[in-house]
Amino acid sequence: MKYNPTAIEEKWQKKWEDEKTFKATEDPAKPKYYLLEMFPYPSGKIHIGHVRNYTIGDVVARYKRMRGFNVLHPIGWDAFGMPAENAAIENKIHPAKWTHENISHMKKQLKRMGFSYDWDREVATCEADYYRWEQLFFIWMFEKGLAYKKRSSVNFCVKCDTVLANEQVESGLCWRCGTDVTEKVLDQWFFKITAYIDELLAYCDKLPGWPERVMTMQKNWIGKSTGCLVDFPRDDGQGAISVFTTRQDTLFGATFMLVAAEHPLVTQLASGKPCEKDVAAFVDKVKKQDKLMRTSEYYEKEGLFLDAYCINPLTGWKMPIYAANFVLADYGTGCVMAVPTHDQRDFEFAQKFNLQRVVVISPKDRTLDPATMTEAYVDEGVLVNSGPFNGMINTKALEDIADYLEAEGKGKRTIQYRLRDWGISRQRYWGAPIPMINCDQCGIVAVPEKDLPVVLPENVTFSPEGGSPLASLAEFVNTSCPKCGGSARRETDTMDTFVESSWYFERYCSPKHGIKPGLDRKALDYWMPVDQYIGGIEHAILHLLYARFYTKVLRDMGVVGVDEPFTNLLTQGMVCKETMKCPEHGYLFPEQGAGGKCAICGKDVILGKTEKMSKSLKNVIDPDFLVKTYGADTARMFCLFAAPPEKDLEWSEQGVDGSFRFLGRLWRIFDEYLEDIKPIAPVSGHPALADDLKTLRRKTHQTIAKVTQDIEDRFHFNTAISAVMELVNALYGVKRPDQTDQLALSVIREALEAAILLLTPIVPHMTEELWQILGHEKCASDMSWPVCDSAIASEDEMTIVIQINGKLRSRLTVPVDEPEEKIKACALADEKILSFLAGANVMKVIYVPKKLVNIVAK
């Protein structure tokens, strides 16, 4: 009997499909477990990253099922997005067709991997059945002021021809294509994520099941800082300039004012003055400079005096006002009070423009001289030159100065955030239409609920010049106003695709629910929240923050009953592989560089760094190839064995061979014993056993304990697999018992059955097959998880290590119940120990129960 993965895998996959083995139904009698992996974008084919992500999830789902949980393990498609539209432009294929073809292909690939999804809950976000509810939620958000339209300067990617949210700009570049992001002023729809900012932040400390690192990233992104708004009256009497500061303790040292170059105040202050022209030129320059500045290594601090002054509210000093390139227009008020002695940026600026410096914080060990300082003093110290606050520790004075400002009416406490509202308008076709209508008479009017969904029209034309195809489709655009009945225009922007992925996990709970609001509260109350969410770290901010926000919005609409969508989060590492390059032909695919020679020209291949698998580096492995060559079980096993899930996984062909070999090894030992053990039941109870059988049985139960712990406590499948490998090795090590030795064979059968059941979540096809061959009627995956009998697992002897001064010198084998005193005595009487101790004095003997004896000697 040979191991034939293809035949076995296809057989079981067909059975799972025909019998809907993994269909999930709400059952209040059973504890639920909602396991979710981030759903894929249907780009065409699954890649190794998917295989890894979904294998990890599948093991947990199958494991939990065997542990008696009612498991929900759904899958679907993040089906709106730009690649479909780009394909439409390039290949003249409609995005809907392209998407559906990709889905059907990838669905086959996922099924071929043997993932235990409830396919009846499959969802594709590009279907009107899905996004109609999103449109309903949009209208409700609009009514509550959580969705609003605003003319604003936005991040624009020329290549993608659309707007990007702040989160989607990575060091000045588009997160998707890496093009420089430019600024554009457009009317945009926003979701008021800032309305939930405090709750989003507060829960960062209430989600212990999330990786610290992700929470830190979210906290940083939200960027809460507490401080004061302080008013600096203008000396021309035209009101005051308000600034935000977290350092009101340095207020007495503020000697000049900085305003962001883009700030309207800049041109306003300069207007009509001799400097007006220069200022205009400066503003222009900075605006152009902006995106370069963000990406360059260091910035030249530049500024221009605006020939204007304001008054320091505490000292009464006249402060010159400068426009500066390094002040952010959209943080705080866009204006900053400058304290050159205690802020490095201000220090440099003051040096360049020769501006006044006053020390207000004095270090404990020396005195600062503003004339000779070479850098700002930013540490703690005692306040000086600070009127009534002199002598106080600056960090302690923060509250007192805030009180003082409020009492004097010169400022007030305030909190600033880095997080901005989420811009969700996209000038693209392949997305969910925003259900709004613009009427000249009535303004912005929501599409009435009864008219939903606003279906994305199919008959559009795509052009390489870009621009939204919706905007040029008259029959879509032209409509009548729901309020006044007059002619009106539809909104032609579509929603950011991150909106769809912000609630798909809720839709999975009632995927076919066709009644408003598209989510069945009863089903949601049963399944939500997601107990375990698994996906890539790249979504640490974007998707995970949006989904948290959206869930809170739905909660406040009464649609969902939970505060947070994901209780536990596992961020799996990337799949990496070394790159190969031909001096002539550039990067090579693995098969082109096999054998160290370029397949095209025969030149020696240069091996490069190990990097994340990507098409552009060509260091990719095709899952189809893996499945064809080794089978899905091997592919699954290698993904789990090569590294723990949260770490990057380095792909190795030999490693895959190794996994395949192990499965063959299990298969063969099984095959070898099959005839003999088939009629025999696994050993039960506690019969007396000969030494090697007793050892095997102990190993069996120890393995059960180890694998259970590794999966349950920390998802370390690599060590779980190696434990089963050890058990299989032990089986190989046992002398083949006589065919008539029923007791011995029953011990072997127990060991083999344990190995099979423990591997069921990991390599489900092979284990089902072996289980069936053994004569079981029930499927392995319907069995309950094996239980370790600790009486069998426990050793009756133990090895005690004997150390002298912490160095290993000898070993002792004693019964487990041997008393401490006797062990110590034996250790001291040990022949090797005696020879080492010759002439030395024993100072102390330490016994660590069941582990070691350490003799301290001089």
Place this chain on the structure above:
RNA sequence: GCGAGAGUGGCGGAAUUGGCAGACGCACUGGACUUAGAAUCCAGCCCGCCUUGCGGUUAGGGGUUCAAGUCCCCUCUCUCGCACCA
């Protein structure tokens, strides 16, 4: 620059609470089987040496401890995140 994490054989990785460093696998070496190979099975496999044994070894240095890969301090390297946020 700031913040977080990591650094263990030729390689991927193990060592869960301070207690035998290197589980398991890969690669390599040898043996068995075979006409031969593949496959398989068995064995060896951190480094050094005066090789039944001894010494060294968890990036480097110091410390705490009977005992440190693990705890503390310093230095180096790498990865990730943030990066003029006032």
